[in-house]
Amino acid sequence: MKHPSDALMDMGLEYMQRDLRTAFEKGLRQHFGDFVGGMLMDVVNYRERLKLDAPRLREMVENDAAAVVGAIVANRADGALMLMIRSQMIGSALLDDRDAVIRWATEGLGRSRRVGGQWTDTERQWKWILEDPTRYIMHARQLKYFLNQF
Amino acid sequence: MAKKRILVVDDEVGFTNLLRLNLEKDGRYEVRIENQGAKAVDAAREFQPDLVLLDIIMPEKDSGEVLADLQREPSLKDLRVLFLTATVSIKGVAQRDGTIRGMPFVAKPVEPKKLIRRIEEELNS
Numbered sequence: 422m423k424h425p426s427d428a429l430m431d432m433g434l435e436y437m438q439r440d441l442r443t444a445f446e447k448g449l450r451q452h453f454g455d456f457v458g459g460m461l462m463d464v465v466n467y468r469e470r471l472k473l474d475a476p477r478l479r480e481m482v483e484n485d486a487a488a489v490v491g492a493i494v495a496n497r498a499d500g501a502l503m504l505m506i507r508s509q510m511i512g513s514a515l516l517d518d519r520d521a522v523i524r525w526a527t528e529g530l531g532r533s534r535r536v537g538g539q540w541t542d543t544e545r546q547w548k549w550i551l552e553d554p555t556r557y558i559m560h561a562r563q564l565k566y567f568l569n570q571f
Numbered sequence: 572m573a574k575k576r577i578l579v580v581d582d583e584v585g586f587t588n589l590l591r592l593n594l595e596k597d598g599r600y601e602v603r604i605e606n607q608g609a610k611a612v613d614a615a616r617e618f619q620p621d622l623v624l625l626d627i628i629m630p631e632k633d634s635g636e637v638l639a640d641l642q643r644e645p646s647l648k649d650l651r652v653l654f655l656t657a658t659v660s661i662k663g664v665a666q667r668d669g670t671i672r673g674m675p676f677v678a679k680p681v682e683p684k685k686l687i688r689r690i691e692e693e694l695n696s
Contacts, residue, residue, distance in 0.1 A: 483663045491672035496635030
């Protein structure tokens, strides 16, 4: 069993991490604007411990791709699939794979309408990425590089 | 011996044309191409293929929907389908023994010889 002071330490760390995360998101939104900053927060939340270009990242993107393909073949169209597609797009951006970013963003855009609900609101995001995939890749990789300094 | 009928459903026109050339050159296949997923069922109904090569991600209508439509069609419900994907790498498909969720897959780009081997496996399975 944990000593009470350790539990307090854990709780303190949790609060601090939450506050820092909120402050970081606020900073991103201030720096890039609300729309792009919000989108980049998804990059921050994506597989936090993995470094850019890490073989493990490549392997995870590959494994997740198989899961997405399986879901598409099974004719699924739901929020879980949309989250997987977004993850694939972020992972591909971090790996600097422009073609894959375009492929996933196109897929996300097409499906956001089909899935509906809150995903309809993401249409603008997918379009922004497709408008200039290189810009998105640069922001995502710079951000990940910065985060990996810590 | 009657040629086996292969229906290729993929939105990449260049890829499908090349695929047809390679398959027809082999001499064992009669190939029909459909570049629009939405027209795949009509094409299959008319062509009555032995095997469909079906691209996973296509605009308008993708493989999951096409497959569901094919399976709803009484004359096509036992049709064999071999999926094509550029999303998962050749290595990724190989690591999964050529199947994802029990469905047979081939990663694009694929060498003609390897594809023919895979087609024969599916046709004889």
